[in-house]
Amino acid sequence: MAEQASGPATPTALPVGVALRIEHATVAYDGTPALQDVDAQVLPGETVALIGPNGAGKSTLIKAVLGLVPVTAGAITVLGKPPAAARRDVAYVPQADTLDPEFPISVAQVVLMGRYRRTGWLRRPGRADRRIAAEALAQVGLADRAGARFGTLSGGQRQRVLLARAIAQQPRLLLLDEPFNGVDALSQDALLTAIAALKRHGAAVVISTHDLTLAHLACDAACLLNRHMYGFGPVHDVITPALLRATYGSQALELRGDRVVVAHPVANRHA
């Protein structure tokens, strides 16, 4: 089989129902390309893992999908629209440890933020919004911590709260930035359960992660990135030693059956 597995056959006309289409996209900062010729797509109800070393462009790709950085070649279509137009139905989950734990805000208030765009500028979130937020929090198993200050929760619990906030947005596309970093097993389970529930409701999910096991567990497809795209397709086809070695380059060290040990794993912070 080809070393560079291309994705499933993609017609040039966008079929109804593709949640996210990245069409030979190139993103450049000041002339140097951060991403080159990435071609992939996500269908509703599908989960795609973004896999690659640090600095590979995973965060850049997510920013491009959110419309925060422009595409210099190719195109990105989100729910049939340009990225900036689709934001209402797209939810982003950052890494919990980028947020200040001393910030004076409660868990419930964080989750309620997910309703802001629906509420609009001059109004306050109403009873319906609060109900949706409470349900979202329950979905990640933290309803009992609603009144606590966000920073008093553990890292894994905080990540779950951020996912709850995204769930409260009722998104059709969900983007998660390294959600499993430093997360305990219990929280990991809770995250996976909640993501699975969203999938069942037809949301498309993109998860950038270092954790290949979880990628196998939770995702249908994977996209291997290191500035270029080294593979895109069903997980089992793409997460192979050969492709991983190609993606991680000199950072990939050891082969153990179908596992690859990477020399420089998990440095969590993104710029």
Place this chain on the structure above:
Amino acid sequence: MRSVLVEPFTPPFMGRALAELLLLALLAGVVSTFVLIRRLGFVADTMTHTVFPGVVVGFLAGGAGGVFPGALVAAAVTAVLLTLLTRSRRVTDDTALAVLLAAMFGVGVVLVSRRSSYSADLTAFLFGRLLAVTPTQLAQTAAVTGVVLLTLGLLAKELRLRAFDPQTAAAMGYRVWLLDLLLNLSVALVVVAAAQSVGTILVVALLVVPAATGRLLSDRLAVIAAVGVLAVAGAGYAGLVVSYHASVTYGLRLASGGTVVLALVALYLLALLVPLVRRRPSDVVA
């Protein structure tokens, strides 16, 4: 007892000073909460320096009546420049601020020293003239308070989101630079409004200490703001009472503006003691 606590405010100039401080309590108490969560303390300090040339130019151009518009212009320009500078990643926040601060303050000093007797005006600018607050100044402060509280009240939830999680705010489609500009402008307005009465050196105290005090006592943003407002109001009242009695009864000169700020800091120190008295329940937040 009544004479000690109420009598100081019978002369109109004392009544006006108190009214000004109560307005500033509302204004600074709320704004300092946002300064706290956005860590804008140094920005606020920078602005107290950069309004200086505006004050001087305004004074040279239009006498005492030109000070307010001059300061407003300088403060607005600073807010815009700061927002632009910190957006471009070439210069770090602190460097940009320090350069701006030094440049504009230097310009102000050069301008003002071309007059022969400038020390009185400079003193007034740095330390304020709390006892010389005019009805016009009161009206100006009230107008600024109204505008700023309205803006921040309407944008409170977006501002809090931006402060807490700027990435997600941007992802949701909020224009982070616009929110920053509006908050910077609000801080600038507070600097302008308060500088005339308590002086620029003390304005920073008003923008930082109230919310810091509130933060010691609560985890909830609304409570922090409320504590901030009450702290400034209380300190204003106490400071005026003390400086009045010191002067009238004991012949001691205690600058009113400075006494108010000392009272404010005293409240902060008291708040510091609270966790020692009872354990702060850290997860009782509604």
Place this chain on the structure above:
Amino acid sequence: MKLRTLAVAAALTGLAAGLAACGDDAGTTAQPANAAGARLAVVATTTQVADFARNIGGDRVAVTQLIKPNIDPHDYEPTPADLTAIGAAKVLVKNGVGLEGWLDATISSAGFKGTTVDASTGVKIRQGEGDEADEADHGDPHIWHDPRNAKLMVQTIEKAFSAAAPADAATFAEHLADYSAKLDQLDADIAAKIGKLPAGDRKLVTNHDAFGYYIDRYQLQFVGSIIPSFDTSAELSAKDVDDIVAKIKQSGTKAVFSESSLPPKTAEAIARQAGVRVVAGEDALYGDTLGPEGSAGDTYLKMEAHNTDTIVKALGG
């Protein structure tokens, strides 16, 4: 959300408190005619006009003096006590000639409803040597150093006192006559003392141009001042220093005088360079203010006499 409700509640409370505090004017509005026996409430700005006011008013006035000795009158900041006194006063005496730039704001702040007396009325103002536009507007404010001006000033003060407290007019007139006589005597004494100095030695180098009127009156020669403007906070450039040293050497003056309200170090530095005597500290001249109580210059008459004696001693010896 709670923030908004709190903001509204606080606003209402603040307004209410502010209005309540502002509303009560009772302390300062009443200005009844002076009852027989009550002293005239007077506020005087500078040490000199306060001294004049006390001399003219005697025990029929209660004088509150704003500026204390050795404080620079340009920078004065009123205290609550001052403002209260001003609010209650019937007559306010100021030096005028732009010396009290802060006074108008202070007067309106305090709610003063009496008469303001400009003691410089009728005095011929000389232009100063300073080159700043600000001072050129008003002229040299140190009018009191010529005793003939002082006579005019106390006349103006007496007129105002008599208008405000007619019952005591006779007393005020009497005090005026006494004091004017003393001023005449002072004038004659100074002229005599200076007259004893050889004409070539009557040269004055002092800290700043405070003595213009004195110099004009007694025909001294002004070589230069060490701070070349009327403002005590102006700084000297290197060129200024060289100019003055050159002038001093050229003029052959024997002594450099330092003012009591300014640090003597500047004067000493120039005197060293020019090789002349420095008169500073205890023997210093009183330029801007009278001296503190107990000092050699704590009244106007004493001050002028002291200044003259100091000058004559330094230049003559």
